[in-house]
Amino acid sequence: MDQIEKLASDAPLLPAARGTASPARARRWHVAVFLAPALLVYTALMIVPLADTLRLSLFRGVEHVPAFVGLDNFRVLLTDPRWSEHFWAALRHNFYFFAFHILLQNPVGIALAALLSLPRLRGQAFYRTAFFLPTMLSFVIVGFTWKLILSPLWGVAPTLLGSIGLRGWFHPWLGQESTALTTLALISVWQYVGIPMMLIYAAMLAIPHELIEAAELDGITGFAQFRRIKLPLIWPTIGICSILTFVGNFNAFDLIYTVSGANAGPNFATDILGTFLFRTFFGNQLQLGDPNMGATIATMMFLIILAGVSAYLFGIQARMRRYAL
Amino acid sequence: MSRAAVPARAWPLSRAAVHLVLILYTALCLGPVLLVVVNSFKSRAAIFGAPLSLPGPATFDLIGYKTVLGQGAFLHYLANSLIVTVGSLAAVLLFGAMAAFALSEYRFPGNRLLGLFLSLGIMVPIRLGTVAILNMMVAAHLVNTHLALILIYTAQGLPIAVFILSEFMQGVSKDLKDAGRIDGLSEYTIFFRLVLPLVRPAVATVAVFTMIPIWNDLWFPLIVAPGEATKTVTLGAQVFIGQFVTNWNAVLAALTLAVLPVLLLYLLFSRQLIRGITAGAVK
Numbered sequence: 249m250d251q252i253e254k255l256a257s258d259a260p261l262l263p264a265a266r267g268t269a270s271p272a273r274a275r276r277w278h279v280a281v282f283l284a285p286a287l288l289v290y291t292a293l294m295i296v297p298l299a300d301t302l303r304l305s306l307f308r309g310v311e312h313v314p315a316f317v318g319l320d321n322f323r324v325l326l327t328d329p330r331w332s333e334h335f336w337a338a339l340r341h342n343f344y345f346f347a348f349h350i351l352l353q354n355p356v357g358i359a360l361a362a363l364l365s366l367p368r369l370r371g372q373a374f375y376r377t378a379f380f381l382p383t384m385l386s387f388v389i390v391g392f393t394w395k396l397i398l399s400p401l402w403g404v405a406p407t408l409l410g411s412i413g414l415r416g417w418f419h420p421w422l423g424q425e426s427t428a429l430t431t432l433a434l435i436s437v438w439q440y441v442g443i444p445m446m447l448i449y450a451a452m453l454a455i456p457h458e459l460i461e462a463a464e465l466d467g468i469t470g471f472a473q474f475r476r477i478k479l480p481l482i483w484p485t486i487g488i489c490s491i492l493t494f495v496g497n498f499n500a501f502d503l504i505y506t507v508s509g510a511n512a513g514p515n516f517a518t519d520i521l522g523t524f525l526f527r528t529f530f531g532n533q534l535q536l537g538d539p540n541m542g543a544t545i546a547t548m549m550f551l552i553i554l555a556g557v558s559a560y561l562f563g564i565q566a567r568m569r570r571y572a573l
Numbered sequence: 574m575s576r577a578a579v580p581a582r583a584w585p586l587s588r589a590a591v592h593l594v595l596i597l598y599t600a601l602c603l604g605p606v607l608l609v610v611v612n613s614f615k616s617r618a619a620i621f622g623a624p625l626s627l628p629g630p631a632t633f634d635l636i637g638y639k640t641v642l643g644q645g646a647f648l649h650y651l652a653n654s655l656i657v658t659v660g661s662l663a664a665v666l667l668f669g670a671m672a673a674f675a676l677s678e679y680r681f682p683g684n685r686l687l688g689l690f691l692s693l694g695i696m697v698p699i700r701l702g703t704v705a706i707l708n709m710m711v712a713a714h715l716v717n718t719h720l721a722l723i724l725i726y727t728a729q730g731l732p733i734a735v736f737i738l739s740e741f742m743q744g745v746s747k748d749l750k751d752a753g754r755i756d757g758l759s760e761y762t763i764f765f766r767l768v769l770p771l772v773r774p775a776v777a778t779v780a781v782f783t784m785i786p787i788w789n790d791l792w793f794p795l796i797v798a799p800g801e802a803t804k805t806v807t808l809g810a811q812v813f814i815g816q817f818v819t820n821w822n823a824v825l826a827a828l829t830l831a832v833l834p835v836l837l838l839y840l841l842f843s844r845q846l847i848r849g850i851t852a853g854a855v856k
Contacts, residue, residue, distance in 0.1 A: 278760040279679045283687070286672035286731050289664070293728035294694050297702030297709065304704055360598065363591050371592075377843050378599040381606070384839045386789030388811045389831050392824070393605050402821075404608065404624045438601070446847070470587075499698040502791040506811060522700075529704060530796075539704050546701045557696050 302550070304543035314540075321544040331541070335548075337516065338524040341429055345520060346497040348433035349440070354489055356437070357444030358482075362474050364445070365452040367460075376449070383442030391506030394435045398422055422507060425517040432518055436503055440496070444489040451485040452478055484568055491560045498553050501526060521549050606832060613637055613825035620821055637826030641813070644823075646801070647830060650809035654834075656719050657805060658787050661726035665783050666776055668727065669734030674764050677739040678750075688739075694732030699725065700792055710797055717800035725793050730783040737782075741775035742768060774845075781838075781846045788835065806831055 305321055307314040325331045360379060364372060382390065397404050398421055406418040421431040455478060463469075463477045501522030504512055510527050512519035527535075529542030611627055612620050619632035628634075641647055676688050699706075706725060707716075715721040745768050753763045769776070794808040804812070810831040817823040839846075 276681065279675050279681055281761075282671040282675035282764070285664075286668040286691070286735065287687075289668065289724060289727050290691065290694065290731050293706065293709075293724055294699050294702065294732075295690075297699075297705035298697065300705035300708070301702050360595075363595060366591065369591070371595075373844075375595050375599060376847060377840075378602050380843070380847070381836075381839065382602055384785055384835055385606070385832065386791070386807045386810075386835070388789075388791060388807050388814075389828055389835075392810075392814055392828055393609050396821075396824070397605055397608065402621065402624060407625065495696060495698065499700055501700070502789075505791065525703075526792075539708070543704045546704060550697065550701050553697065553701075 298550070301543045301546050304540055305547040308540050309538075321540060322548075325541065325544050325548065334516065334519065334524055335545070338519045338521050339552075341518065342498055342500075342520045344429060345433050345436070345500070346494060348430070349437055349493045349497055350490060352434075353437045353441050353493065354444050354486060357441050357489065358448055358486065360441070360445045361448035361452055362478070364449050376446075379445055380442040382439045385439070387439075387502035388506050390435065390439050391503050394438075395422060395507050398431070423514060425514050428508065428514060429518045432504060432507060435507075436500070439503075440493070443492065444486070447489055448482055448485050451482045455481055484565070487560065487565060487568060491557060494556045494560075495553055498549060498556070521545065521552075525549065609825055609828050610832070613822070613829040617822055620825070634822070637820075637822030637824075638830075640817075640820065640823040641826045641830060646804075647806070647809065647813075647827070650804050650806040651834070653719065653803055653809075654788060654806040657722045657726065658784055660719065660723040661730060661787055662780060662784055664723065664727040665730035665734050666780060669731050669779065670738050670769060670772070670776065671764070672731070673735045673738035673742055674768060676735065677742040688735075691732050691735050694728070695736060699729045703792070703796060707796060715797075717798050717803050719798070719803055721797045722793055722803070722805075725797065726787045726790075730787070734779045734783060737779050738772065738775055741772045745771050777842075777845050781842050784838070785835070806834070 306316060306318060308317045308321060309315075325335050363369075364375060364379075396402055400406070400418075400420045406415055409415050409418050419427065421427045459477065460473070463473050468476060498521060500520060504518050504520060504523050505526065508514075508518045508523075510523060510530075512523040512527075525542055525545045528538055528545055531537030608624070612624060614628045614635065615632045616634035616636070619626075619628065619634075623632075626632075672691070676684060676691075710716050710721045715724075749767060749771075750763055753767050758766070788805075789807055790805075791807050791811060794803075794805045795811075798804070799808065810827055813827050814824050817827070
């Protein structure tokens with residue numbers, strides 16, 4: 249296997265160069281020049297820091313002198329109550345946050361995409377542009393906008409609820425421990441529905457017309473057509489959306505920092521791994537910054553993301569049925 | 574015959590239902606943004622008295638904008654964001670296209686491995702390396718410089734840029750490149766004069782994809798460049814709004830000013846963006 253690959257990679261790509269050995273050799277310099285800038289920046293600012301973060305998680309600063317402590321930082325993070333309580337809570341919140349996205353963002357995205365890809369739908373471009381708009385905005389804008397709307401001071405949300413006779417339902421959702429995280433998850437879903445919608449919409453447009461026509465001739469239309477013809481064809485795209493959401497969620501920070509602050513209030517009710525990492529690394533009113541524990545949390549996040557991505561690639565994607573179109 | 578007629582006759586009603594759903598969702602998407610923009614032009618009394626109505630002659634007030642533009646160095650933040658975004662974008666597109674060309678055009682030992690190495694960055698967020706990145710920036714005296722942000726965002730944007738661009742570069746006709754080679758053009762000329770112009774649409778798509786997260790990022794400006802001189806508009810808005818929590822006119826005006834550039838860019842490029850997503854997914 250290796251041998252074959254090596255042979256294949258040694259063969260020059262261009263038929264024109266096959267006869268002469270010297271141009272093939274000379275061409276290597278161009279390859280290096282073309283690759284060097286990207287590889288340099290990428291390696292120096294992405295790979296090296298990632299590796300260094302993994303390394304830092306094995307050290308601890310004892311009176312400003314780094315001392316190697318092996319996996320002790322992980323033991324502290326996972327079992328020492330000063331750390332583990334926050335860590336497990338943040339992890340739990342993160343899974344809750346992710347579950348909300350998977351159960352709400354993807355289905356809504358699929359539904360919108362299915363409606364948008366209906367043949368001869370008027371105003372398609374307008375709807376598409378509108379639905380994708382929130383995705384373009386920064387968390388800062390989205391966070392503050394919703395904070396204002398849901399603020400009991402301004403009263404937009406109670407007024408709107410009042411107009412449909414549900415004024416009594418209003419609560420300061422972002423300020424209550426029991427509802428803050430759910431509200432933030434909903435805001436995040438609102439912002440990011442655009443991505444699954446767009447990817448699935450594109451996948452639906454790629455379904456050949458003949459297939460749909462054949463289904464219509466067989467009397468399969470409407471929802472049955474969606475469920476039995478289109479859905480099986482877009483499963484791989486849904487899979488990609490899910491894994492993108494997973495990576496994004498376990499790396500989330502901005503929205504919660506904007507709305508609830510670094511302490512992820514009220515009373516840490518909205519703390520997720522991203523805010524926990526930030527607080528640990530930089531410190532806050534309650535504790536001093538600790539780069540090594542920060543690196544330990546980042547490493548845990550790295551492992552979680554790696555586990556999720558591998559589970560998807562080897563567990564789900566490999567078993568997914570793909571239909572050649 | 575009759576079988577095909579039934580769904581056709583049922584259409585007008587179900588079409589109306591479809592439009593109703595889509596319009597409701599449009600309102601949900603645009604409403605919050607419109608609410609902020611509309612209220613930013615109103616007086617304080619009107620913001621609280623009638624938040625859902627448009628500004629009239631009696632309620633029109635630009636006091637919020639005067640506060641924001643007068644006190645916060647908003648235009649300065651905007652310039653910082655522009656420098657950082659344009660700088661990183663230029664680097665991502667140039668370096669990314671070059672690397673994509675090398676990976677898709679030449680076969681050399683380790684080609685496949687390099688491709689995998691570069692695509693690692695698509696799945697692993699660069700944020701996880703923050704602790705080490707900050708150490709590195711401190712050591713290089715790059716904290717609170719535009720260059721620090723530009724370098725970080727270039728590394729962040731490169732993986733996906735290389736991935737998308739090499740997909741497209743594989744589609745450029747071989748005959749054209751070989752004709753160039755027979756005419757004695759150097760590999761550099763072939764890349765810059767022949768290949769790059771042909772993949773321009775893909776480059777534009779990558780540009781939009783790369784630009785948005787850079788413009789919107791809060792994490793790295795907060796950590797690597799929080800100083801007044803290098804504050805980006807996203808961080809600036811965050812800090813500024815935090816200071817003016819009780820001045821609703823100023824908060825709404827600041828939010829509107831922060832939305833504006835993104836909105837403009839989006840409306841200008843949305844067709845390009847959507848075409849890019851569609852084309853990418855079809856592949």
